[in-house]
Amino acid sequence: MIYLRLFWEFFKTGLFSIGGGLATLPFLYEMSNKTGWFTHADIADMIAISESTPGAIGINMSTYAGYITAGVPGGLIATLGLGSPCVIIILIIARLLARFQDNVYVQKALYGLRAASIAMISAACINVVKVSLIHIPAFQASGSLLDLFDLRAIVLAVILYFSMRKIKIHPIAFLAASAVIGIIFRFGGV
Amino acid sequence: MKELLDLYLIFLRIGAVNFGGGYAMLPLLERDLAENRGWVTTDELRDYFAIGQCTPGIIALNVATFIGNKRKGAIGGIVASLGFLAVPIVIILLIAAFLTNFAELPVVRNAFAGIRVCVVVLIVRAVEKLWKSSVVDTVTLILYLVIFGLVVFSAYLPIRITTAVFVIAAGLFGVFFGKAGVKK
Incomplete structure (x- = not known):
């Protein structure tokens, strides 16, 4: 029963990958070795696709693997398998949180968690900076600081930052404008 | 019923533009849910993200479940999550079926090089907002x-x-x- 196996394998991935996004990768490699549903090259491709589509790598990989294994129903079932544990666990935690919100230990744990949370968000930002505002491989090749910084991208970032402070339009508009600017000025270098 | 449909459609829209690993969606959630609708506060969003980071699964999906649950109970949590998943599923199915070289297309590479710059700025704005309370x-x-x-x-x-x-x-x-x- 391929549908059941797809659901179960991705359910396990969803259950054990904590920290989101790339945390699913080790599980995907393991699943590739075990089931042969997709290859390591497929995973590398999916990382590239996930950078160019909305949606987390785990969600995208489950849809893709499910589809190539068992068609459209397979894609849907695998994705639901990945998402289910996370929805179930949060529903439970939300109940507990509502009941113990004023508990002193819950308060204290949240005090630590908030600082950690914002540290992780900042670190994630550095990762995006590394692939958007600076070019580490080009810098390593030439050793010139001019090659390290992507000046056009940095200028766009500064303009976006101040525009967002001044103009109160929906953030989606800024995303769309950035895509258009990227295409016009060939930000991808192709 | 109308509220559930609302919930579904809002998360469908957020899921359609959720680039950059979930963190960049914080300014979007703030705009759509805190400022425009008053469904949650910025402080609640902050705590949902904090908890989402130490629980299993995709963080964005954790946050969607939290908000849906707060709004309409367990059904709301499930509906918000399904809305969030809808667009990414359709896009990947289309890519898998028709566009295997999608990520290499010049127009896609250029557009996303631009979008990534915007994602950096969105995350910086999210950090700014959360900093004081965290x-x-x-x-x-x-x-x-x-x-x-x-x-x-x-x-x-x-x-x-x-x-x-x-x-x-x-x-x-x-x-x-x-x-x-x-x-x-």
Whole structure:
């Protein structure tokens, strides 16, 4: 029963990958070795696709693997398998949180968690900076600081930052404008 | 019923533009849910993200479930999550079926090089907003700097530690050394 196996394998991935996004990768490699549903090259491709589509790598990989294994129903079932544990666990935690919100230990744990949370968000930002505002491989090749910084991208970032402070339009508009600017000025270098 | 449909459609829209690993969606959620609709507060969003980082699964999906649940109970949580998943599923099915070289297309590469710049700025704005209510004293500042440093330089550490360990450690640290009642 391929549908059941797809659901179960991705359910396990969803259950054990904590920290989101790339945390699913080790599980995907393991699943590739075990089931042969997709290859390591497929995973590398999916990382590239996930950078160019909305949606987390785990969600995208489950849809893709499910589809190539068992068609459209397979894609849907695998994705639901990945998402289910996370929805179930949060529903439970939300109940507990509502009941113990004023508990002193819950308060204290949240005090630590908030600082950690914002540290992780900042670190994630550095990762995006590394692939958007600076070019580490080009810098390593030439050793010139001019090659390290992507000046056009940095200028766009500064303009976006101040525009967002001044103009109160929906953030989606800024995303769309950035895509258009990227295409016009060939930000991808192709 | 109408509220559930609302919930579904809002998360469908957010799921359609959720680039950059979930964190960039914070300004979107703030705009759509906190400012425009008053469904949640910025402080609640902050805590949902904090909890989402140390629980299993995709963070964005955790946050969608939290908000849907707050709005319309368990059904709301499920509906919000399904809405969030809809567009990514359709896009990947289309790519898998027709566009295997999607990520190499010049127009796609250029567009996303531009979008990534915007994602950086959106995340910076999210950090700015959360900073004041999260890094409230010297203890939290040290916690922030240590975890930030460990995560950014994790590639150079002698052992691989998943990020969840840092977050859970910070929660425990809070239980032993933290202050209660700094809610806002």
